[in-house]
Amino acid sequence: MTRKPRNGLTALILAALCAFAPVPASAQGAAGGVGRDTVYAVSGVSVEQTAANAAAAQEAAFALARRVGFDRLVRRLTLPQELVGRAAPAPDAAALERLVLSVDVADERRSSTRYIGRLTVRFDPSGVRTLLRGQGFTVIDTRTSPVLVVPLSTVVWTGEDQSALWRQAWEQGGFQGELAPLAVASAALGGPPDWRAASPYANAEGATTALYATLSIQGSTASAGLVEVGASGVRRDRGAVSTQIAGLELPALRAALASLADQASARIQSEWKASIAAGAGQRARLSASALYRDQRQWESIKQALEGAAQTLISEIRIEAVGREGALVSFSFVGDRTQLAAELNRRGVRLDDTAMGPVLRVAGN
Helix, strand or coil, X not given: CCCCXXXXXXXXXXXXXXXXXCCCHHHHHHXXXXXXXXXXXXXXXXXXXXXXCHHHHXXXXXXXXXHHHHHHHHHHHCCHHHHHHCCCCCCXXXXXXXXXXXXXXXXXXXXXCEXXXXXXXXXXXXXXXXXXXXXXXXXXXXXXCCEEEEEEECCEECCEECHHHHHHHHHCCCHHHCCCCEEECCXXXXXXXXXXXXXXXXXXXXXXXXXXXXXXXXXXXXEEEEEEEEHHHCEEEEEEEXXXXXXXXXXXXXXXXXXXXXXXXXXXXXXXXXXXXXCCCCCEEEEEEEECCCHHHHHXXXXXXXXXCCCCEEEEEEEEECCCEEEEEEEECCXXXXXXXXXXXXXXXEEEECCEEEEEECCC
């Protein structure tokens, strides 16, 4: 059965078809699964273990990374109130190893008896979802667009400027994999919270807001004030996070800064998960006309859609393809501003025209 075009632009595309090419169901669903599976990779897992020899130390470190990574993943995917109300899942070592797809090394140092590493642990999405749901937990693995983080500090601690350490706490914390990904702004961005200054950096990351995190230290207490800014004059005071510095050595400060970043991220993640649980993050379906001049531009549009499947988009369908246009549809979560920003970050404009939504390569 032939469907009637819904608007003039769609009619032009259909008229230009050189081949009507519905995508097989298996291909249609492929891109949609990318983003959700990315959530099940936990990066920034720091471990340190000592054993009788180097191999045993590494084995112990990887076992610890699996446990730490799983605990972080559980907090990522579940509602905080559910974890308060019941015990967190604690699979034994053998069951946990079966849930792990790989342990990847981002950075490591070794000696004959010691292993120190920063690792990424990738988990089996289906296995983790089955385990959590079997124990009565709500699983939330829908991502939203990134938040740009602007780490600020003028702190001098034990005689040294700690701006670099504060930035490292965000860069190495694994926050890009969260449901609300946190992207760290360039060190060139500074000054007071200001969307006009932050927007070029935010747009590059597909972010629609910027979180300014200003570090301060008084005595043994480290804290960070959080202010979020966005378009149309949006400004939210998100309060502060704080922790104690357990000593005067550099590792103690690093641990404190990591705790501050974790607390700030948890605040962002909890809000997003609450909106999903309340239904505010439900998915909507969008049909759009993709316009292009040549095959290269069409590939760019497809790559942007597939890339956005890491955050907002799922269930991508290519309904028809012609020489200069295609009909595509997909589901997305969040609002249209977030969707447009995410696609723009990937080099594609989403324009709302009188004839419906249109996708084009940026600059065309």
